[in-house]
Amino acid sequence: MDARASKGARPRLSFWDIFSRYREIGITVFILILVVVVTLRTPSFLTANNLRDILMNISILMIVALGQTMVILTKGIDLSVSSMIGLVAMMVAFVMKEHPETPVFAIVLLGMALGTVAGSFNSIIITFGKVPPIIATLGTLSVYRGLVFFYSGGTWINSYELPRGIKILSKGELLGLPNLIVIAFLIAVIVYLFLKYTRTGRNIFAVGSNVEAAEYAGIRPQRIVFLVYLLSGLLSGLGAVLWVSRFESAQTNTALGFELQTVTAAVIGGVSISGGVGTVPGVILGALLLGMIQNALTLVRISPFWQLAAQGLLIIIAVVIDRVISTRVVRTST
Amino acid sequence: MTKTILRLKDVSKSFSGVEVLHDVNFDLRPGEVHALLGENGAGKSTMVKVITGYHQPDHGEIYLDDEMVEFTDTRDSRQVGIAAIYQELSLFPDLDVAENIFIGRHPLKFGMQVDWRKLYDEAKQLLDSLGVQIDLKQKARQLSIAQQQIVEIARAFSINARILIMDEPTSSLTLNEVAELFNLVRNLRESGTAIIFISHRLEELFEIADRVTVLRDGYYIDTCNIKETSRDDLLRKMVGRTISEQYPKVEVLRGDVLLQVENITKDGLFRDVSFELHQGEILGLAGLVGAGRTHVAESLFGIRPVDSGKIMIEGQEVSITSPHQAIELGLAYVPEDRQQHGLIPAMQLTPNISLPKLGEFARYSWLLNKKERKFAYTAALQMEVRARSISQCARELSGGNQQKVVLAKWLSTNPRILILDEPTRGIDVGTKAAVHALMSNLAAQGMAILMISSELPEILGMSDRIIVLREGYITAHFLRVEATQENIIAAATQNVRIGN
Numbered sequence: 001m002d003a004r005a006s007k008g009a010r011p012r013l014s015f016w017d018i019f020s021r022y023r024e025i026g027i028t029v030f031i032l033i034l035v036v037v038v039t040l041r042t043p044s045f046l047t048a049n050n051l052r053d054i055l056m057n058i059s060i061l062m063i064v065a066l067g068q069t070m071v072i073l074t075k076g077i078d079l080s081v082s083s084m085i086g087l088v089a090m091m092v093a094f095v096m097k098e099h100p101e102t103p104v105f106a107i108v109l110l111g112m113a114l115g116t117v118a119g120s121f122n123s124i125i126i127t128f129g130k131v132p133p134i135i136a137t138l139g140t141l142s143v144y145r146g147l148v149f150f151y152s153g154g155t156w157i158n159s160y161e162l163p164r165g166i167k168i169l170s171k172g173e174l175l176g177l178p179n180l181i182v183i184a185f186l187i188a189v190i191v192y193l194f195l196k197y198t199r200t201g202r203n204i205f206a207v208g209s210n211v212e213a214a215e216y217a218g219i220r221p222q223r224i225v226f227l228v229y230l231l232s233g234l235l236s237g238l239g240a241v242l243w244v245s246r247f248e249s250a251q252t253n254t255a256l257g258f259e260l261q262t263v264t265a266a267v268i269g270g271v272s273i274s275g276g277v278g279t280v281p282g283v284i285l286g287a288l289l290l291g292m293i294q295n296a297l298t299l300v301r302i303s304p305f306w307q308l309a310a311q312g313l314l315i316i317i318a319v320v321i322d323r324v325i326s327t328r329v330v331r332t333s334t
Numbered sequence: 335m336t337k338t339i340l341r342l343k344d345v346s347k348s349f350s351g352v353e354v355l356h357d358v359n360f361d362l363r364p365g366e367v368h369a370l371l372g373e374n375g376a377g378k379s380t381m382v383k384v385i386t387g388y389h390q391p392d393h394g395e396i397y398l399d400d401e402m403v404e405f406t407d408t409r410d411s412r413q414v415g416i417a418a419i420y421q422e423l424s425l426f427p428d429l430d431v432a433e434n435i436f437i438g439r440h441p442l443k444f445g446m447q448v449d450w451r452k453l454y455d456e457a458k459q460l461l462d463s464l465g466v467q468i469d470l471k472q473k474a475r476q477l478s479i480a481q482q483q484i485v486e487i488a489r490a491f492s493i494n495a496r497i498l499i500m501d502e503p504t505s506s507l508t509l510n511e512v513a514e515l516f517n518l519v520r521n522l523r524e525s526g527t528a529i530i531f532i533s534h535r536l537e538e539l540f541e542i543a544d545r546v547t548v549l550r551d552g553y554y555i556d557t558c559n560i561k562e563t564s565r566d567d568l569l570r571k572m573v574g575r576t577i578s579e580q581y582p583k584v585e586v587l588r589g590d591v592l593l594q595v596e597n598i599t600k601d602g603l604f605r606d607v608s609f610e611l612h613q614g615e616i617l618g619l620a621g622l623v624g625a626g627r628t629h630v631a632e633s634l635f636g637i638r639p640v641d642s643g644k645i646m647i648e649g650q651e652v653s654i655t656s657p658h659q660a661i662e663l664g665l666a667y668v669p670e671d672r673q674q675h676g677l678i679p680a681m682q683l684t685p686n687i688s689l690p691k692l693g694e695f696a697r698y699s700w701l702l703n704k705k706e707r708k709f710a711y712t713a714a715l716q717m718e719v720r721a722r723s724i725s726q727c728a729r730e731l732s733g734g735n736q737q738k739v740v741l742a743k744w745l746s747t748n749p750r751i752l753i754l755d756e757p758t759r760g761i762d763v764g765t766k767a768a769v770h771a772l773m774s775n776l777a778a779q780g781m782a783i784l785m786i787s788s789e790l791p792e793i794l795g796m797s798d799r800i801i802v803l804r805e806g807y808i809t810a811h812f813l814r815v816e817a818t819q820e821n822i823i824a825a826a827t828q829n830v831r832i833g834n
Contacts, residue, residue, distance in 0.1 A: 197703070199696045202685060210678045216637065216669060216742075217689040218661040276680055 003079050013262040023240050023270035026321075027285040031292065038296040045299055052178070056170075058291035059184035060239045060246065062284060064192045064258070065265040067235035070228045072266055073195075074208040076126070076133035076277030077231045081239075082258035083144030084118045088240035090148050093157035093250035095208050100163040107166060111241035118144060119233015133229075141259065159248035170245040180242060186237070192280040206226060209276030265290050266312055268318040290314065338400070339364045340385070340416075345394030347380055354380050357394065358554045360547055362497065366589055367519060367529045368542035369560070371536075373572055374623050374788040375824070377552040378532055382499055385530075386418050387411040392834070418499040419491030423482045428474035432457035434474050435489045460488050465521055480511035484518065489728050498522065499530040504538060505624065516542050534622050534827050548572055551699060561803050573790065573819040580676075581795030582767070584774045587797070589613025591649070592782040593751050595634070597735055598643030603629040604806035611751065616783045618797030620790070621826050626806040627786045628670055631753045634784075635667040636660040647751070661690055666749035670756045670786070672733070676740040679729035683721060684710040686728050687743045713742040718768065734765030741772070752776065755786045770796060790819050802826050 039046045064081050071078045079195040092111045095102060118140075159167075170180040195201040206214040207224045215221055244250050269286025271278030290311065297307045342360040346353060355377045362368050370378050381388045385396070387405025395402050398414055407413045425434050433440075435457050443449040466484050474482060483503055490498055500519075504512045512749050519529060519542060531543060540548055540560060548571040550553040555571050571728035593611040598604075602628035611617050619627050633640045636654040645652055647663055654660050660667070667677035678686055686693055687710040711724050717738040721731055728739060738756070744752070755772070758766040773796060777783055787793050792801055800817050802810040802825040810825030 142427055197701050199692050199699050199701060202689075202692060202701065205681070206685070206689060209680045211676070212675050213678050216635075216657050216667065216675050216688070218656075218658040219689070220656065220658055276678075 003264050004130045015180075024279065024281050024285055027269065027282065027289055031289050033283065034289070034292055038292075042296075042299045044178065045296060050295065050299075050319060052181075054288070054291045055181045056178060056246070056297050057295070059180045060242050061258075061261055061265055061291070062184045062287040063187050063235050064232075064239040065106040065262040065269075065283055065287055066187060066280065067232035068259075068262040069211045069266045069269075069271050069278055069280070070191070070195070070204060071133070071232050072263070072271050072273060073204050073275060073278050074087045074225055074228050075211075075227065075273075076225065077137065077263065077273075078122065078229060079134065079137040080118075080122060080140040080144055081232060081236045081251075081262055082255040083148070084115055084233055084236040085240040085243055085255040085258060086148045087118060087144045088114045088237045088252070089244050089250040089254045089310070090152050090157070090252070092241055093244050094152070094163065096163055097157055097161045102163075104165040104169050108169075108238065108241050112237040115233045115235070115237015115240065116230055117233070119230045119236065120226075122233065123267070124230040126229060127222045127226045128175060139231075145256075147172070152252060154252060154332075156252065157244075162244070166241075166245050167248055170242055180246060183242065187238070188280055188284055195280060200224070200227065205276055207275075256272075261290065261311070267315055267322075270318075270322075272322060273319070286318075337363060338799050339398070341397040341400075342381070342385070343395045343397065345381070345391045345396070347384060347389055347392050354552045355384070355391075356552050356554075358549065358552075360557075361405045362528045362530060363529050364496070365523055365526045366544040367523055367541045367542055368532050369528055369546040370532045371539070371546055371572060372549035373570060373622060373790070375551075375583070376549040376551055376572075379501070379642070380552075381549065382418060382501060382530070382532070385411065385497075412493060415496035416499070417493065417495035418495070418501065418504060419483060419486045419490065420501045421503075423486060425474040425477075425482055425485060428473060430471050431468055431472055431477070431485055432470040434485050435460065436491050437489070439492075450651065456492075457488075460492055464488060464491065464518060466475060466518060472633060478511070479506050480508075480515060481514065483507075487518065488510065488523075495527070497528045497530070499532075499828035501532045502534065503531075504533055504535060512538070536568060536827055539568075541563075541818075546762070569820050569823055573823055581792075582771045582774050583616075583796055584778050584779050586614040586798075588615050589780060592647065593634075593784075594644075594646040594649075595807070596644040596646075598628060598630075598633065598640045598645065600633050600638060601641050603638075604633075607803070607806075607808055609801055609811075611782045611784055613780045614777050615798045616777050616785055616796055618793040618795045618800040619784060619786045619803060620800055620822050623788060624805075625803040625826065627803050628755055629806075630803070631667060631669075631755050631784070634660070634753060635665055644728055661747060661749075664748075664750035665753065666690075666744035666747050666751070667753045668737075668744055668755060668757060670759070672736050672740055677728045677736060681729060682727055683714060683719070683739060684724050686739055687713050687746060690743060690747050692791045710742075712747070713746045714739065717742040717745075717772075732762075734761035737761050737765065737769070741769070745776075749781065751784070753784045753786075756788060757785065758787075758789070758792065790822060793817075793822065794819065804828065 001187060035046060064085070068078055068081060088111050091114055092107050095110065098106060113237055122137055122140055125131050126133050129136070143323065170178065172179045174182050203214070203219050203224050206219060207221045211221050243254060265287040266278065267273065267286070268281050269282035269284070270277070271283060293310055293314065294307050297310060338361045340362040342358055344357040344359065345355055347355040358377070358381060360381070370381070374376050380389065384391050387408050387410050392404070397403065403414065426437060429437065432454050433558055436453055441449045441452040441456065454470055456513070461468060468481055468484060470547065474485065477485065503515060507515060522529060533539060543560045545557060546563065546568065547557040548568065550572060567610045587748055589612055592613050593609050596608045597606045599606060607630055609617065619630070621627050629638065632638050634645065635655065636656045636659050639655040645654060652663055654663065673679060684707050688706050695702050695709065707724060714721070714724060718737050719742065729737060730740065730775050758769050773783060773785070785796060798814050800812045800822065801808055802822055804826055809820070809828060812821065
């Protein structure tokens, strides 16, 4: 650095610079506009109860989307999260049915352990089998869903078969907030700190941004790739336990199609599908926006089919914005 | 006067302010093989790209059959019968030979349906007229490199090429294949095709070429009949410059052997490479592009571990299978391709600089950001990196400053052995001088430096000893006092293999 520059005047940032650096600002503005528009039409939108509903609805999405985010940061994708949730949910529900006395925290740990095992199969296929992530997890998406049927024999576990403790896990309150929201918030903080302040977190960005340069710098990319799918499984396992807790059941079609919501939340939140770019606050906002739109569409009585279409539209808009920004930034920097 | 088919008159071309062709003149006659000769970076490729319309000249004119032409893209030049075959072949691996020849111009029946019979008939006629035999139904990926070249030539002739440009066509062929290719080239010459032939193998030129044009540093030097010249004469014309730049080379007392490699081999890339690297020494690794210099460096650094041979550091045999290991053994590698291998362009300077030594800024894997920033700041300051701040993205810096960041990053690992691959390519004169001064300094402090460079003056100016690599083999070994541009170029281009 030369001395002149280091003292330096504040660099002047263009609109695009700011917009691309602080993606969160853009989403926040969008969310605020949405709140105003919907509230004008349906005043019940902006009530404590409804906001609490929205947060409850997106808590599990947020947790699993954060795992998905770490995967996408390495240029990968984990399509199997929904089936991992379905499988783990079914397994822990059976354990609770057979052994209702098992403490809840043990169930949580069991769920995370099972998720980790499922995730590490993805890791093995991708790192040792050299299978592209989209194919590997597309495969396990079906395999794990098949295992749900195999394991349950097609039956469901219903609310009355579950112990009371598990139901309290998500609905009980801490400091006036439902536990579920508190847990999601804690996980977000942990992932945020992990990505920002640990060596491994930094390496995830490095591998996703330029895998060759990362390897030349002594990072072992395969280890990082192994880790992110494992973590995605772990968070899916946690999500599965919370799912059973919140919906008080485990079904063969639990979380079906959920993988696309996690990808959508991450991408809307500014996680770049070409790797190396993304933040935890962005993903939280992405999940929030998704949850709000679903809620708002229900409130204004629009068919659930339109909700799906809206979700699809959002992801396309988010990616288009991404592309426009990246071409702009390259142009202005040269 | 002999007829000319193609003529370049005072053609100049610059890229971002640097002129790479200066008033180049060139003429090509029908039925001749005209060789184009010059060192790396002499301007041969740019000239070819101007002829094919890939680049447009800044000034100067191109005449085809004594008529001035302007090509806006390669399609224009193809239309008038100019075809080029590059080192990287461009066949479609999963299509068969006949389809590759007629790709994009399949003969049609009823205006829409592919006429397969006609396609194979015409392909057969074409190959027959070239006097070669290749199974038309074979997939391109099953062909040898020589056969693939023939298919490319056939493709060129299916559009009635009158001028054929061949860029190092023999570089990956066996002797027999070269002989076959030369037969084909002679046939084409008989039939009146004009051929521009680029090769680094001087001996070959005497065998196949009629005339030769020499370029040097973007200047036209001379054109002569191959029969009236000699190998030495051509070498002199190729290098013929004196070292104008001053190099801040400091004489350092040579220390102990730090790195010793014995007969390391990576199949298909290099073979039986042996050398020693002492403390305080700068060892220059010279050779043409594609001679395997970078591969040797990458193998030493664990990126492509060697297949056989011994690597010893301070007399201890080591096996290096990953960059991670290499770094722990005290190696550092500043790669040739900054953007792809040296930097993470989208990241800020701090994480870029701290990347190889991130462990030092972590306590129980927890990053100490302040310490890291301070360290990166100091490292950047020492290298005199010019940036707005340490938080700027690496991508936004100039080439010279990016190179300084890469150097800062690797020097921060305190390496004992530093490998520099084209350390001053594409950077400004000021930074270049700074890098050279830095190298001298590091050597004086006892670091062992292996420097790969395509710039002969740099090799001659900075190295204590020089080894020359040619097609994966070491062909020569010079002390600083023995080395001249001529003998390095000779070793880099000679055909015969000399042991080391």
